Amino acid sequence: MIRFFWKRISASALSLFGASLVAFFLLRASPGDPARLFLGPFAGEEALKRVRADLGLDGSPLLQYLIYVRRFLAGDWGFSYSTGQPVATLIARRFPATLELGLYAFLIAFLSALALALVAAYRRGPVDGTARAISFFTMGVPPFWFGLMLLLMFFEALGWLPGPDGRLSIKVIEPPRVTGLLTIDALLAGDFAAFRDAFAHLALPALTLGLTPFSFLFRLLRANLIDVCREPFILVARSGGLTRWGAFLRHALPNAFMPTLTASGLLFGQLLAGSVLVERVFVWPGVGALVTDGVLKQDFSVVQAFILLSAAIYVVCNLIVDLLGGVIDPRLAVSGGDR
Amino acid sequence: MANDKATTEATGRRSHSPGLGHRTSLVIGLALAALLIAAAAIGPWLWSLDPLAMDFAAPLAPPSADHPMGTDANGRDVLARALAGARISLFVGAIVVATGFLSGGGVGIAAALGRRWLDALLMRIVDALAAFPPLVLAMAVTVGFGVGLTTATVGIALSCVPFFARLMRADVLRIRALPFVEASVAVGVGPWRMIFRHVLPHAAPTMLVQCASVFGYAILTLAGLGFIGLGAQIPEPEWGAMITDGMQYALTGQWWLAFYPGLAVLLAVVAVNLLADYAQAALGVRGLEA
Amino acid sequence: MSDRVLEVSGLSAVFATREGTAAALRDVSFSLEAGQRLAVVGESGCGKSTLALALLGLLDPPGQMIGGLIRLNGRDIANLPERQMKAIRGREISLIFQDPMGSLDPIKTIGSQLVDALRRHQPGLARRAARRRAVELLGEVEIADAERRLGDYPHHYSGGMRQRVMIAIAIANNPSVLVADEPTTALDVTVQAQILKLFERLVDRRRIALLLITHNLSLVADFCESVHVMYAGRFVECGSVDAVFNRPAHPYTEALLKSIPDPERRKGRLPTIAGLPPDLRRLPKGCAFEPRCPLGNGRQICVSVAPRRQRVGGRGEDASAECHFAAEKMTAGVVS
Numbered sequence: 032m033i034r035f036f037w038k039r040i041s042a043s044a045l046s047l048f049g050a051s052l053v054a055f056f057l058l059r060a061s062p063g064d065p066a067r068l069f070l071g072p073f074a075g076e077e078a079l080k081r082v083r084a085d086l087g088l089d090g091s092p093l094l095q096y097l098i099y100v101r102r103f104l105a106g107d108w109g110f111s112y113s114t115g116q117p118v119a120t121l122i123a124r125r126f127p128a129t130l131e132l133g134l135y136a137f138l139i140a141f142l143s144a145l146a147l148a149l150v151a152a153y154r155r156g157p158v159d160g161t162a163r164a165i166s167f168f169t170m171g172v173p174p175f176w177f178g179l180m181l182l183l184m185f186f187e188a189l190g191w192l193p194g195p196d197g198r199l200s201i202k203v204i205e206p207p208r209v210t211g212l213l214t215i216d217a218l219l220a221g222d223f224a225a226f227r228d229a230f231a232h233l234a235l236p237a238l239t240l241g242l243t244p245f246s247f248l249f250r251l252l253r254a255n256l257i258d259v260c261r262e263p264f265i266l267v268a269r270s271g272g273l274t275r276w277g278a279f280l281r282h283a284l285p286n287a288f289m290p291t292l293t294a295s296g297l298l299f300g301q302l303l304a305g306s307v308l309v310e311r312v313f314v315w316p317g318v319g320a321l322v323t324d325g326v327l328k329q330d331f332s333v334v335q336a337f338i339l340l341s342a343a344i345y346v347v348c349n350l351i352v353d354l355l356g357g358v359i360d361p362r363l364a365v366s367g368g369d370r
Numbered sequence: 371m372a373n374d375k376a377t378t379e380a381t382g383r384r385s386h387s388p389g390l391g392h393r394t395s396l397v398i399g400l401a402l403a404a405l406l407i408a409a410a411a412i413g414p415w416l417w418s419l420d421p422l423a424m425d426f427a428a429p430l431a432p433p434s435a436d437h438p439m440g441t442d443a444n445g446r447d448v449l450a451r452a453l454a455g456a457r458i459s460l461f462v463g464a465i466v467v468a469t470g471f472l473s474g475g476g477v478g479i480a481a482a483l484g485r486r487w488l489d490a491l492l493m494r495i496v497d498a499l500a501a502f503p504p505l506v507l508a509m510a511v512t513v514g515f516g517v518g519l520t521t522a523t524v525g526i527a528l529s530c531v532p533f534f535a536r537l538m539r540a541d542v543l544r545i546r547a548l549p550f551v552e553a554s555v556a557v558g559v560g561p562w563r564m565i566f567r568h569v570l571p572h573a574a575p576t577m578l579v580q581c582a583s584v585f586g587y588a589i590l591t592l593a594g595l596g597f598i599g600l601g602a603q604i605p606e607p608e609w610g611a612m613i614t615d616g617m618q619y620a621l622t623g624q625w626w627l628a629f630y631p632g633l634a635v636l637l638a639v640v641a642v643n644l645l646a647d648y649a650q651a652a653l654g655v656r657g658l659e660a
Numbered sequence: 661m662s663d664r665v666l667e668v669s670g671l672s673a674v675f676a677t678r679e680g681t682a683a684a685l686r687d688v689s690f691s692l693e694a695g696q697r698l699a700v701v702g703e704s705g706c707g708k709s710t711l712a713l714a715l716l717g718l719l720d721p722p723g724q725m726i727g728g729l730i731r732l733n734g735r736d737i738a739n740l741p742e743r744q745m746k747a748i749r750g751r752e753i754s755l756i757f758q759d760p761m762g763s764l765d766p767i768k769t770i771g772s773q774l775v776d777a778l779r780r781h782q783p784g785l786a787r788r789a790a791r792r793r794a795v796e797l798l799g800e801v802e803i804a805d806a807e808r809r810l811g812d813y814p815h816h817y818s819g820g821m822r823q824r825v826m827i828a829i830a831i832a833n834n835p836s837v838l839v840a841d842e843p844t845t846a847l848d849v850t851v852q853a854q855i856l857k858l859f860e861r862l863v864d865r866r867r868i869a870l871l872l873i874t875h876n877l878s879l880v881a882d883f884c885e886s887v888h889v890m891y892a893g894r895f896v897e898c899g900s901v902d903a904v905f906n907r908p909a910h911p912y913t914e915a916l917l918k919s920i921p922d923p924e925r926r927k928g929r930l931p932t933i934a935g936l937p938p939d940l941r942r943l944p945k946g947c948a949f950e951p952r953c954p955l956g957n958g959r960q961i962c963v964s965v966a967p968r969r970q971r972v973g974g975r976g977e978d979a980s981a982e983c984h985f986a987a988e989k990m991t992a993g994v995v996s
Binding site: 042052160179186301304323 | 494506586590599610613632637644
Binding site: 262263264266267268269270271272273274275277282285286289360 | 716718742743746747748749750751754755757759762763764765766767776777780781826829
């Protein structure tokens with residue numbers, strides 16, 4: 032087991048290192064003066080000279096890379112010229128919004144995928160057909176467009192839910208900040224009006240962001256459930272006195288859950304990438320919107336920091352999922368794609 | 371939960387042909403795909419408005435006989451742009467799949483059949499690429515090398531390389547361990563011959579299905595990049611960029627600007643995925659779970 | 661008199677396929693007494709596994725039971741709703757499957773699976789008591805160091821040990837009837853012998869009625885008292901093992917016995933039964949075995965009339981064969 036842990040962790044560290052190299056060189060490949068990219072089109076010669084020295088742009092690429100990495104690890108993620116703030120501060124401030132959105136999106140995706148997969152794999156027949164049709168739709172729909180359509184329907188046409196004006200209505204006061212997650216903070220403060228408002232604002236964006244993870248989880252879980260149901264021990268369980276549904280829940284689901292869990296590291300990538308798109312639609316003040324703004328305004332530091340950060344988060348999440356899988360099912364710790 | 375053994379015993383064989391649900395997939399998938407290809411190939415002949423032509427007399431016109439999908443802020447016909455967008459998306463999808471498959475697959479084969487150090491090296495590089503969430507790698511490429519359709523295509527293709535590499539490697543290792551392949555190695559069949567005669571034919575079904583799903587992924591990601599403004603640029607009629615363009619007007623009543631391009635993406639990706647699903651059932655390979 | 665724990669009469673089952681309905685079980689009847697060991701033998705595809713599943717009501721679509729009576733301990737269970745059936749499975753009648761490797765839940769310990777089996781039918785049983793019982797059961801199936809092995813997972817066990825665990829689970833709640841579907845086919849020959857001995861001890865000690873389904877005739881010869889030979893979904897011959905094996909009344913039985921390789925013979929081809937098993941979707945009007953029967957020679961009656969069960973005298977109770985010429989064979993003397 033220790034060997035397994037060690038192997039996985041070192042593999043992750045290695046891929047993170049590789050990713051940082053890739054990110055660094057991809058972005059350095061940008062045409063034009065890197066210093067100007069960081070400072071924006073309006074910077075003066077003095078500032079440019081300072082930045083050049085700072086970044087070691089006169090030195091070798093290797094030196095530049097080392098400076099870059101050392102800075103990143105120290106928490107210096109650059110300076111956003113368009114907002115006049117350090118990138119780290121910006122991201123830290125906006126992170127809770129994205130986190131809250133991601134959590135709710137994940138919850139919605141997970142619960143609905145679980146429910147639908149259970150029903151589809153158990154009943155089969157036309158119910159399964161319908162479920163598969165739903166999954167094809169959710170797989171093929173561009174999430175940002177779907178979000179827009181949701182807005183058109185529930186905000187524009189029906190007026191049931193708030194529009195793309197951020198996390199809270201203008202009139203509602205933000206509850207005192209404890210976790211940064213508005214719904215939690217509102218509950219902690221006992222402010223139910225704020226809770227309802229925050230929740231209403233979360234509804235459509237979370238639904239939109241959860242779409243891709245939902246379709247992914249559903250297909251995966253359904254396929255694994257159907258596979259496990261073919262195994263002999265399910266029939267054996269029924270011959271011992273469990274009903275069909277009983278055997279399904281007690282034996283098929285736990286066995287199907289494992290491979291689903293280990294494959295779901297991809298989920299976090301989907302959430303990360305998705306938030307970039309979804310936050311733009313809903314004007315959500317999160318990290319994703321920060322990046323798209325940065326792209327529009329050509330604020331290089333922001334984009335660079337985001338790219339590396341999302342790779343780091345993605346790798347860590349995958350690592351955690353892998354390790355968890357190995358702990359829960361010891362058989363996994365033995366195999367692993369080796370030759 | 372049918373009793374497989376009993377069924378096999380009674381009927382003498384396992385059922386391999388795609389069931390009812392999968393045949394529906396085929397029919398709908400083919401229909402949509404035909405629509406898509408027709409739109410891309412002969413669309414401009416059937417509907418001859420120029421996607422780039424601006425008509426200031428009719429900006430933001432709602433759908434009508436003249437403009438079945440309405441016009442945008444500059445009076446450009448949305449239907450013509452949607453049709454042209456089909457061309458772009460299909461083209462990009464094809465290039466992404468081709469390059470991603472060839473390079474990723476090549477890396478995978480090399481890693482599986484080569485020496486251990488080569489395997490380790492190649493897979494570490496693949497891991498580095500795979501460390502980025504899908505969209506983000508493409509973003510990095512476009513930001514680094516300049517925005518536009520070309521860099522977007524390269525970026526998306528690059529983000530599929532790890533997928534194909536790992537898939538191909540796993541499949542080749544699996545096939546190589548099959549008894550008949552081991553036997554052919556023992557007889558003295560050389561590595562190149564083995565690849566072409568044994569490995570590839572057996573890997574082909576899985577690869578085919580996965581290529582189809584990557585095609586869909588490419589279209590979606592291209593639209594996503596276009597949406598953020600990193601892919602095709604206005605006035606190019608790429609679907610994602612059109613959605614962005616339309617977004618600002620969507621909530622003020624001009625819904626058609628964003629609706630039709632998104633619908634197009636949806637139909638295109640669904641078509642591809644349905645066909646992939648049918649192929650997966652017919653060929654008896656693992657599905658689109660990844 | 662005899663205490664009949666299981667009485668089956670007229671059991672029929674079909675499988676719906678795209679190319680037609682396959683008749684998997686056709687009017688099958690037999691009975692079992694406490695402590696009796698009955699074997700059902702036949703080729704693959706003759707319906708043996710279907711019989712096992714049908715007895716426990718586990719025949720799922722596309723399979724379906726379409727008629728017959730199954731009287732277990734005096735109660736007709738053929739059409740019981742699932743709710744009541746689940747109380748019977750594992751409690752009054754148990755099934756042991758062929759493949760021990762896949763028959764245990766891989767992510768649960770052996771102990772928990774035994775305890776589950778116990779507590780399912782004895783809900784009042786406390787966990788502690790159930791664990792003790794589980795240890796006893798493992799001991800009964802001759803697994804050493806039972807207490808410690810409760811915490812093991814299935815992949816820590818060999819095939820033979822897993823089959824012992826399956827047996828332990830099957831007898832945990834003292835069923836009246838045990839159906840064993842090819843219980844030793846997937847095991848090594850040496851392990852096979854051990855498992856069979858275990859069966860013998862358990863069945864005798866607990867007076868369980870055993871229905872042993874197998875294609876291995878030599879097993880049957882050593883182990884069972886009576887045998888039913890199955891072909892194309894019907895019992896074509898029934899009787900005591902001694903009688904049936906020494907003087908088979910049905911041509912199929914005879915051909916089966918002949919096809920067992922004889923280690924004494926050094927020359928000549930191995931005898932086989934010509935032809936293939938019939939397509940259960942298109943069974944002939946007459947005798948199902950006729951196309952392959954060495955005795956038939958295309959006789960009109962064999963082709964057009966399905967043979968009825970005929971008692972065969974001098975071979976114990978319930979001895980019968982379904983062949984137009986069974987009596988002829990018997991009176992003609994011993995056929996070798």
